[in-house]
Amino acid sequence: MSRARRIDTHQHIIPPWYADLLHEKGIRPGGVDVPPWSEAAALEFMDSHDIQTAVLSLPAPGLFFGDIAETRRRARDINEQCAEAVTRHPDRFGFFATLTLPDVDGALAEAEYAVDTLHADGIVLLANNDGRYLGDPGFEPLLAFLHDRGTPVFVHPGELPAPVVPGIPTFTADFLLDTTRTAVSLILSGAMEKYPGIKFILAHAGGFVPYIAYRILLTMLNGKDQAEQAQVLLDPQHHVPGYLAVLKQFYYDLALSGTPAALPSLLEVAAPDHITYGSDFPFAAPPVVGFMDAQYTQYPMDSSLRAAIDRGNAEALFPRLKA
Template sequence: MNEHARIDVHQHVIPPDRIRAIADRAAALGWPVPAWDRQGALAMMDRRSIATGILSYAAPLGAPDDIEGARATARDVNEFTAELVKDRPDRFGNFAVLPLPDVDGALAEAAHALDELGADGVMVLSNAHGRYLGDAEFEPLWAELDARAAVVLVHPTAPPGAMVPGLPSPLVDFPYDTARTALHLAVAGVPGRYPRLKMILPHAGGFLPYAAHRFAAAARLRPGTAPEDLLAELRRFYFDTGVLRGPCLASLAPRLRRARTRPVRQRLPHGARGVMHRLRRRGGRLPALGGRAAPLDPPGQRRVPLPPSRTGLTAPAVGPPVQPWA
């Protein structure tokens, strides 16, 4: 491990008893079957100078009408992952999966994971069996997570409806669904209403940064809201830059010009690619490109640091809001 160690906030775990479910889902989505094991993950992390990988299970937990099954699967996955973290707390962290759209189950699992298992945050899919994250019924969950200053990884999933033939859903539909749920949250006012939430949008926010000014026209759906108000909601998200590379990464760089973070491409163990923020460890703090890193995790937790901006779309700790989409 060199001094430029990285923290990977987007690394997926597959418990042994979920291998078949993941394989079936991959086949349905037209995507290669992923694989994961601890030793393979550690070897990859050593090769790529990753200090800590924050593990998450980014797949549906059960059928839409199987509430109890989803609750049980969430508990099993989170306890399996917590054991991995317990064995190697220096190398792994955990974003606990929540069984949405079951709000009561999600609240119970969040409390168990954060209080009993020591999870670093939670993971929710971009839609829960077709219900997007700005849904008013999810409000109690956001209120509870905001009270905890929780980190929330919003991982994309397939949107409702059929795939375009010949175009695997993870390739095309996932970035679309990331933008869709982010806009749904913003129109509902969730980021602004719960400012202590730290929501991470994977894969550079999908289509969000490139169409944000178009999306700002949705302000008309909230009486008394101006387009700039909606952009302010969108600026509250954090990004990881997984699967972004080449010219696309270069085009995003100006949008991150005040983020004080440096995206670096990284290969994940099951064949996906992720990009983490490259951070230098120094005295327990993580300065990034000359700025002081602020921890994403709540007080008392131990990892998931990012720079003091929110996804590079605004930098409240270092200056006025950036206008990245002009």
């Protein structure tokens, strides 16, 4: 274990009423059973995995099931419950407030209440909301609000707007594609350039984003004229870094991703001060987190970078949590 007391930016809250709701609807998030959760169990897990503070978030599938009024009520309930947990344990918990997308008006109202009244540490948004990704023009009023406030936004994947493949849990690959789709959506829509005040944190090391960085580059060039394409591709040393700089605007958490297979691509693409520790508890059970932590701590890495990932980068994102 690292000696640093970690800040976990990818840890979920699953209150009993939410677990009951998912059971009633027959939903298995990511294709797995809803794990048990309690505040006491979360603290016990954190103490045994060198985590000082967890920034809690509601997991996929969120709260929207077609009824806008009910979604708004439940969003207020979960955000106030999270705020109460922070009040009880201000040094152990923070929270990303849950919104009501695709209901933009409700999302704006809840974001303002969560940030101004409940003092949420950030906002959690699903990568797609009823099939619409975050670069959708209809979400611009919310992005403008979050940009103006300089808000950290945790982007969590959910089910793809596509049929599932029998026998393959959606957390295996679909979740990673969902995150990738929304990151590309934000880039191609111009949202990353227009709303740089938003600090987007992509779950699970950005899904496939680091691995397909150069495919994203080619997609960005696709709309350019042939002369500009040739200029970039024939002199990549001078031009490619400028295009790929947009990927360094994103933050990336290490939930289920701090492995010798994933870290080389992530460290090549991400800015060193834009990587945070994540556990994915309770969907990742303690033995799983222990295994992933061992992969991460054994990976050759400069000690200053590891300290930044474990804590320093999150402290910069969430000044309230500075030691």
